[in-house]
Amino acid sequence: MTEIASVLGDAQRAAEARGGLVDKLLAGKMITTPKVEAAFRAVPRHLFTPEVSLEAAYADDVVRTKRDEHGVVLSSVSAPWLQARMLESARVGPGMRCLEVGSGGYNAALMAELVGPTGDVTTVDIDSEVIDRARRRLAAAGYDQVRVVLADAEDGVPASAAYDVILVTAQAWDIPPAWTGQLVEGGRLVVPLRLRGLNRTVTFESRGGWLESTSVLFSGFVPMRGAGAHDKPRLPLDGERIALVFDDDLPESADQLAGVLDMPRADVDTGVIFPNMVSFETLQLWLATAFDGYCHLTVDKEKAAGRIPPTVGMGHAAVDGASLAYLGGHKVDDDMFRFKVHGFGPDAATLAEAFAAQVRHWNHAHRDGPGPRVTVHPRTTPDSELPTGRVIDRRHSRIVLSWP
Known part of the structure; x- marks a missing residue:
């Protein structure tokens, strides 16, 4: 009887934990339809996650x-x-x-x-x-x-x-x-x-x-x-402490970027202020479509502390020839953040200002908008049959990001 009571008790605790998770998802508007709510209430998630505790199984993680x-x-x-x-x-x-x-x-x-x-x-x-x-x-x-x-x-x-x-x-x-x-x-x-x-x-x-x-x-x-599978090419700029990561092949100008962080720096204030702890995901996508040389600057914050001004988010960056610019900024107060752009290289000032101009354009035209429309076309589709936008060529497809 004790064993049966224990099993029933475990089932009851699991049902309560599952109900609590679903209530949380409903409150956060992650679930908005009755049929999805019913599915989440029916499926025992803990049976699919036996590696963790009941509490962890029904955490929203x-x-x-x-x-x-x-x-x-x-x-x-x-x-x-x-x-x-x-x-x-x-x-x-x-x-x-x-x-x-x-x-x-x-x-x-x-x-x-x-x-x-x-x-x-x-x-x-x-x-x-x-x-x-x-x-x-x-x-x-x-x-x-x-x-x-x-x-x-x-x-x-x-x-x-x-x-x-x-x-x-x-x-x-x-x-x-x-x-x-x-x-x-x-x-x-x-x-x-x-x-x-x-x-x-x-x-x-x-x-x-x-x-x-x-x-x-x-x-x-x-x-x-x-x-x-597809690996991201990586271009070290300062050993393993600082590097650029690209989604496609390295740019033809990759060799020109050697020593770029030792060249004069340009700092540009965008004037754009944004709330702390709020996603700026449409800005990320806008920058990714604005620059041919878009990439990410990765920084080991412990090993490279003070080497360059801090990056923001994933280290959104762009390269053009032998120059580099990336998104940074600083907290205005506990509630707001101000975007800045930092540039390095022989054309640092020009590239940093161009980067900042794109941040300002996003702030004016797309900050509160829906983001881009994404279409996927066969790899053989000619340019003339693609919609206007940033074309991303892949092995099998041509992906186009089009902004309203």
Whole structure:
């Protein structure tokens, strides 16, 4: 009897913790639809996160489930707020056929709840350990109807296509043709996509051979493995203390940047003031579209303290020939922050002023706006058939960021 009482007590505590999490997501407007609320109340998240305590299982935070020998996270159960936002954006509903790329079990169970008995859910992952774990966790939670597939998702899962929704839970650098080709017309692809080094989860709708965004969400995921993996080229500027990171190949002028931090510095005040602790994600995207040489300046703050003025955010920067400029600033008071730009190199003043001008333009034209529209086109699409905007060429696709 004592053992039975303990089991019942654990189930009661789990139900209460799950209810508390859902109430929090509702209060924060992360969940806005009854069907997603019902799915989150039904799926026992703690059964998919046995590595952590009950409290941690129902915290609104990521649970890391696998690391490599260097401690780098290879697989995780995403934060509930992000899963809720992605599912609502995907508009998963009864009877739909869905594919999840990047498995863990929990998200697939939520999708199974949303599609119901007439729907179909497939989850795929490249890692056999992750797949075995997902299969065990799904069975333990009562969702063994979910199809679990071991494969490189670069080719999708054609056996169970076509899909109303493809939901990707790993950071992608490109959109493989299989993902677009295995969607029904008007179907939705929700994918964490790297846009010039910036991580954004984009919901696309299929437009018959190309994709158009319906929402863009700031987020972060573990990187894609397998054929879709892509390393970020790194250019050291001061040993390992300070470096530039690019999303594509290094610029042809990379050798000219040697010693750039030892050259005269230019500082430009943008005059733009922004609230502390508030995301300026549209500014990041605007800068990424404004400069051909957009990149990120990474600084080891302990080892490079005082070497250069502090960066802001991800170290948003631009290079032009032998010169470099990046975004910095300082707190005005406890509530507000003022953006500045710091430049180095022979044309530091010119590049820093151009960078500051783009910050001012964003402040005037896009600060309170919706951000860019993102479209994805086949790699063979000629320039004349692309919308106006910043074109990002990838292995399989041409991605365009267009601002209103």
